[in-house]
Amino acid sequence: MEICQYFVEDLGFPVDFLRPKGDTPLFLAALRGHVAMARYLISQGANFVAPNREGATPLHYAARAGQDEVVKYLLSLGVPVDVTCNHATGAPLIMAALCGQASTVEVLLQHHADVNGATSTDYTPLFSSVYAGSLECTKLLIKAGADLNLKCPLDMAIYKGSIEIVKCLLEAGADPNVCIENGWLPIERAVMFGKWDIVEILFPLTSPIPEVHDWSVDGILQYAKSNGFKEKCKAIWEKNLADLKLKAADSFKKEEYVNAIFFYTKAIEIDSCDAALYSNVSLCMHRMGDGEMALKDALIARRLRPEWPKAYYRIGAAFMLLEEYEEASQAFMDGLILDPTNMEIEKAHREAMDCLKKSHFAEESG
Structure with missing residues (x-):
């Protein structure tokens, strides 16, 4: 003090x-x-x-x-x-x-x-407590009157594999027959994520699914192995990925960088090998003034696509924000080696060199 x-x-x-x-x-x-x-x-x-x-x-x-x-x-x-x-x-x-x-x-x-206020990224207090895996918070919010089906907290509990929270939500009245997204039922999501303990909990509470001809836990297991289920999973993952990219791009255009990062991060959960997603997160972090996080995601983008000039540009931009001009200059040069005609990287390299010279001059003068 x-x-x-x-x-x-x-x-x-x-x-x-x-x-x-x-x-x-x-x-x-x-x-x-x-x-x-x-x-x-x-x-x-x-x-x-x-x-x-x-x-x-x-x-x-x-x-x-x-x-x-x-x-x-x-x-x-x-x-x-x-x-x-x-x-x-x-x-x-x-x-x-x-x-x-x-x-x-x-x-x-x-x-x-x-108790039911939501963010623009669809997080409610109850959804958030389930995401955190906090049974105590979940019980408090339910007692306070949280909507059990708003923004699908049951889906998050299934994804997390939180058996006690799944039971808590169901006992409180969460509906296991409400489609979560794109026509999925909670039990299908449990199958998708391989949460068989949760499948057994949901089974007696779930209305029969027409595609599952043998309505039993074993029948659901066979359904999960079918080509039809696999194709349905693939189609929905692809649609979700495309939707998330659109939402992220729209948020970025509106300069809502926190939202954009959220949607890009959700997209990365679906496709963790897409260097462009990490590059875009790096750009958002840069716009928010967080050089360290911008560098972290740019380095991941380079690891995934070492021959991609933009990854080096993102690395250089992050180093510029951190005022590490020598490293920035080297990153931009590496990008230029891969794409000698890239005017954006060339301009950035010149700026980095200018800053480096000024930095050296200031050190010598001091």
């Missing part, structure tokens, strides 16, 4: 000093659960509702980390319990559920958080 006071009061550092992601010191205090520090920063004029570049607020950070006392303090100041500055980030309740913070979920529900 004394060091913070020294920086703010004696050295005159701005209380809302921004880090690259747009976080202020209050974000860090919220994340670490330093209530006294949060009180001091706010007393000095810290903005306690402004979002960072990803659309999160200090309340989101406190909720994510399960810092209940900070959550209560911020709410006591009048921060809306459902504050949402970015449709992809969602409300603090979603963040708490996504991180499995049961006590924080309870605090937010006590303050009348919207």
Whole structure:
């Protein structure tokens, strides 16, 4: 606390000093659960509702980390319990559920958080708790009146193989005969993911499927081996992949980079060998100012397609953001070797060389 006071009061550092992601010191205090520090920063004029570049607020950070006392303090100041500055980030309740913070979920529900509020990427609090594998959060949200079929939390429980959560959802009234997506029933999704324990749980609750001539668990196993089922799986995976790419491209066009990353990441779950998907995630990270993550995905793109010039361009762009000009110059040069006529890479290489020279000059002058 004394060091913070020294920086703010004696050295005159701005209380809302921004880090690259747009976080202020209050974000860090919220994340670490330093209530006294949060009180001091706010007393000095810290903005306690402004979002960072990803659309999160200090309340989101406190909720994510399960810092209940900070959550209560911020709410006591009048921060809306459902504050949402970015449709992809969602409300603090979603963040708490996504991180499995049961006590924080309870605090937010006590303050009348919207139990069915969804993000633009279709995450609800219940879906998020299931994704996190938190049975405790799931039970709390169900008790608070969460819609059991909204955005298909049962599907996520099946995908995760969370047997206890599947049972919890079914006992609470989730419908096993509601098609999840593209005509799939929950039991078919369990078959697709090879979750046979869950198939046995769902079987007595599921209405017979016309394509399964022998309506039994063994009959479903034979159905899973059929060419018809395999073709259906392939067609749906391909459609899902195409839909995700379209949604990602649309989000990118709107400069909704968090959304775009979400959809590209979901696409990668379907096709993890598509270098272009990683390249696009790298570009989104670059636009958000996160050089390290941009570099990480660009390197994966290069590993998947070592002869692809764009992968080297993405690597170089990430290094430029990190102000590592020598590495950037080398990456751009590697790209030019593969595509000597690429004007975009050539221009980027010149800029990297200029920055490198200026950097060397500054070092020598200093």
